[in-house]
Structure formats: structure tokens, C-alpha cells
Amino acid sequence: MSRGGAEAPTQPVLRVSGLGKRYGDAWVFRGIELQVEPGEFVAIVGESGVGKSTLLNCIAGLDRADAGEVTLLGQSIAQLPETAQAHFRRRHLGFVFQAFHVLPHLSVAQNVGLPLLLLGTPDDARVTQALAAVGLEGLGERLPQQLSGGQLQRVAIARALIHRPQLILADEPSGNLDPGTAARVMEALALQVEQQGAACILVTHSHTAAQRAHRVLRLTADALLGE
Numbered sequence: 001m002s003r004g005g006a007e008a009p010t011q012p013v014l015r016v017s018g019l020g021k022r023y024g025d026a027w028v029f030r031g032i033e034l035q036v037e038p039g040e041f042v043a044i045v046g047e048s049g050v051g052k053s054t055l056l057n058c059i060a061g062l063d064r065a066d067a068g069e070v071t072l073l074g075q076s077i078a079q080l081p082e083t084a085q086a087h088f089r090r091r092h093l094g095f096v097f098q099a100f101h102v103l104p105h106l107s108v109a110q111n112v113g114l115p116l117l118l119l120g121t122p123d124d125a126r127v128t129q130a131l132a133a134v135g136l137e138g139l140g141e142r143l144p145q146q147l148s149g150g151q152l153q154r155v156a157i158a159r160a161l162i163h164r165p166q167l168i169l170a171d172e173p174s175g176n177l178d179p180g181t182a183a184r185v186m187e188a189l190a191l192q193v194e195q196q197g198a199a200c201i202l203v204t205h206s207h208t209a210a211q212r213a214h215r216v217l218r219l220t221a222d223a224l225l226g227e
């Protein structure tokens with residue numbers, strides 16, 4: 001809190017303006033506007049194929065938008081040199097992919113600890129904590145092939161949260177999970193939002209998962225509409 005009674009203005013974690021993506025002449029979406037504040041949990045829903053994963057990928061810079069701008073923590077990402085973009089993403093973003101992208105030759109603990117290692121701040125105690133938070137205590141020494149699909153999904157979530165990113169992008173993180181495990185995974189995401197003040201954008205088909213969010217937005221070809 002600032003002195004003199006006035007609250008310091010908070011900067012949005014994410015601002016998306018006029019965002020568009022096309023393949024050839026066909027636009028997947030365009031004119032997308034979105035602002036997400038620290039501590040906000042936003043769910044994005046919409047029909048299959050409407051472009052939810054593509055939107056998330058454009059926000060993360062994993063896919064190049066064809067129109068508009070993405071501003072993360074006040075920084076227009078496209079204006080940074082490529083290596084600075086990669087570092088910025090590594091530091092501030094946590095991404096849970098639909099396909100887990102777990103590295104097969106690293107142990108579960110090494111996979112989860114990788115973001116910290118890449119940032120030059122390895123921390124085994126935090127890895128142990130992160131595994132426990134998603135119900136994988138004691139499984140750190142295993143290889144990914146020795147885990148079930150639902151357990152792998154939780155490895156991906158622990159890895160996305162371990163460096164306490166300011167923006168978490170989660171693409172169907174509870175898609176392959178039984179209802180109990182899905183609830184636990186959503187709890188881990190919600191905790192990160194509440195306790196660390198992170199912002200989270202969740203793409204989901206699950207009504208139950210969307211209920212955890214503060215705002216539910218429906219993606220159409222030319223807007224994100226409040227539900």
C-alpha cells in the first residue's frame with residue numbers, strides 16, 4: 001500500500017487489443033479485446049474449433065498473431081528482440097498445454113524443477129512442495145513413462161506454477177482427469193491466483209472448471225463475450 005492513503009494503480013497483467021489470427025484468407029478470429037488484472041481468474045469457453053487454443057498460443061507468443069497487440073505487464077512483447085521475448089515468457093508465464101510436453105528422459109522432479117533451473121534459481125524444496133500441492137508426493141524420482149495420464153497432467157501443472165508466474169495460461173488442464181483429480185488440479189490453480197496474486201486464463205469445456213473462475217468469456221469469431 002502506498003503512503004498518503006492513495007492506492008498505487010495496478011497495472012493489468014495482460015492487455016490484448018484488436019488481436020486477429022488467420023490461416024490463408026480465413027480468419028480464425030479477429031478484433032479480440034481482453035484485459036486481465038492481477039489476481040483474476042478468467043475462463044474462456046466456446047465451440048470446438050473456434051480458436052481458444054490458438055488465442056492462448058498467440059497470447060503466449062507460441063503462435064504469431066496476424067493483427068493486434070499483446071501487452072504483458074506493460075510490455076508489448078512483439079517489440080522485444082527474440083531472446084528477450086523468450087526470457088520474459090520464461091520468467092512471467094506458466095503454460096499448461098493440452099498435450100503435456102513433459103520431457104521423457106528427465107525424472108518427474110527434474111521436469112517440475114526445469115523452469116527454476118532455466119532461471120538460474122534451482123530449488124529442490126520448492127519442487128517437493130509443488131509435487132505435494134498436486135498430490136504427487138513421493139513420485140519425484142520416477143520417469144514420466146511410469147506415470148498415468150492424469151498424473152502426467154499434474155506434473156505439467158506443477159511445472160507451470162513452480163516459478164510463481166504472474167500469468168498462468170491453462171489449456172484444458174482438467175481434460176483427462178477423473179472428477180476428484182480435476183477438482184484438485186483446479187484447486188492448485190485457484191490457490192496460485194489467491195495466494196500469489198497471479199492471473200489465470202483457463203480454456204475449458206468443463207462447466208465445473210469454469211465455475212471456479214471470476215469471469216467466464218465465450219470466444220466467437222470477432223469477440224470475447226461475457227457469459
Ligand SMILES: Nc1ncnc2c1ncn2[C@@H]1O[C@H](COP(=O)(O)OP(=O)(O)OP(=O)(O)O)[C@@H](O)[C@H]1O
Pocket residue numbers: 023028046047048049050051052053054055
Ligand atoms: N495450421 C493450421 N492451418 C489451418 N487451420 C488451422 C491450423 N491450425 C488450426 N487451424 C484451425 O484453427 C481453428 C482453431 O483451432 P483451435 O485448436 O484454436 O480451436 P479450439 O477452440 O481450441 O478447439 P477445441 O475446443 O476443439 O480444442 C480450427 O478451426 C482449426 O481447424
